Amino acid sequence: MSINLELYRIFYHVAQTLSFSKAADALFLSQSAVSQHIHSLEKHLNTQLFHRSTKKVQLTGEGQLLLEHIQPALFSILQGEKLLAETAQMNRGRLHIAASDTICKYFLLQHLRAFHERYPNIEILITNRTSIECVKLLKNNMVDLVFTNLPNDYIDANLNVDELLTFQDIVIAPQKYTLLNQGAITYSQLLEYPILLLDRNSSTTQYLNQVFKDHALTLTPSVELGSIDLLVELTRIGLGITVVPDYVVSLNSNEYFRVTLKDRLPKRKLGMVSQAKTPLSNAVKTFMQLMLMHR
Numbered sequence: 001m002s003i004n005l006e007l008y009r010i011f012y013h014v015a016q017t018l019s020f021s022k023a024a025d026a027l028f029l030s031q032s033a034v035s036q037h038i039h040s041l042e043k044h045l046n047t048q049l050f051h052r053s054t055k056k057v058q059l060t061g062e063g064q065l066l067l068e069h070i071q072p073a074l075f076s077i078l079q080g081e082k083l084l085a086e087t088a089q090m091n092r093g094r095l096h097i098a099a100s101d102t103i104c105k106y107f108l109l110q111h112l113r114a115f116h117e118r119y120p121n122i123e124i125l126i127t128n129r130t131s132i133e134c135v136k137l138l139k140n141n142m143v144d145l146v147f148t149n150l151p152n153d154y155i156d157a158n159l160n161v162d163e164l165l166t167f168q169d170i171v172i173a174p175q176k177y178t179l180l181n182q183g184a185i186t187y188s189q190l191l192e193y194p195i196l197l198l199d200r201n202s203s204t205t206q207y208l209n210q211v212f213k214d215h216a217l218t219l220t221p222s223v224e225l226g227s228i229d230l231l232v233e234l235t236r237i238g239l240g241i242t243v244v245p246d247y248v249v250s251l252n253s254n255e256y257f258r259v260t261l262k263d264r265l266p267k268r269k270l271g272m273v274s275q276a277k278t279p280l281s282n283a284v285k286t287f288m289q290l291m292l293m294h295r
Helices: 005-017 020-027 031-045 061-088 101-118 131-139 203-214 228-236 282-293
Strands: 050-052 057-059 093-099 122-128 145-150 159-167 169-174 195-198 223-225 241-245 256-259 268-275
Touching: 005 020, 005 031, 005 061, 020 031, 057 061, 093 101, 093 131, 093 282, 101 122, 101 145, 101 228, 101 282, 131 145, 131 159, 131 203, 131 268, 145 159, 145 203, 145 282, 159 282, 169 228, 195 203, 195 228, 223 228, 228 241, 228 256, 268 282
Parallel strands: 093 122, 093 145, 195 223, 195 241
Antiparallel strands: 050 057, 145 268, 159 268, 169 241, 169 256
């Protein structure tokens, strides 16, 4: 049979002070109310918890046994209340983000730094995966937030998406491909050159495959890698051409150039994805607000 936790709290204070009057003062109750509550607890447990006399109060053996169990339980409750208060004040908490290494390096770093400087006691965890894998982690409640390029076909109605940034995918080529730098190029002409792309399971490569498919073309990469930075380096040394978001590369390089397309690639967006129905911690909500303020 359950009983009000408050009775155990009152018992704890009486047991600690061995005084009904002192316990009453600490609990802001009358002495008679404390006595009645202890009597109710003893009746419920069918056990005498205190020896009472006009001069002093002492724990019975059963009372001492109960105290040994009640004390750590109440301490845990108080600690829990303290942790919740600290979390609400952003003095404690955890933020777990999943994103590709490209998004982390070229977009998230500045925001993570600002958040950490403002809330240094919040633990920040980052998991690097492809955007598709990141969404799978979120669906399994293994991370709090995902940052992904859009569209991402794995995002469904159970997830909430906030669009943060609009960007343009661009084609870059090494200087040796001079014919690509003499006017606007068609998608079909691009396929005459070695194409370097991200892993086929990345949202970017799936998006590009669909774009070429819409033009009745098949995109077959010469190299598939897991890093945008490596794609840029391989392009720089002349292994082929690649497609990258415009926020990633500097076009001031004298080792590669931007290819002009007759049909520009459709613009995309970078989004912040969260669970639509799962309660979010104060740390997560605060970071989301920070991101939305700077979009």
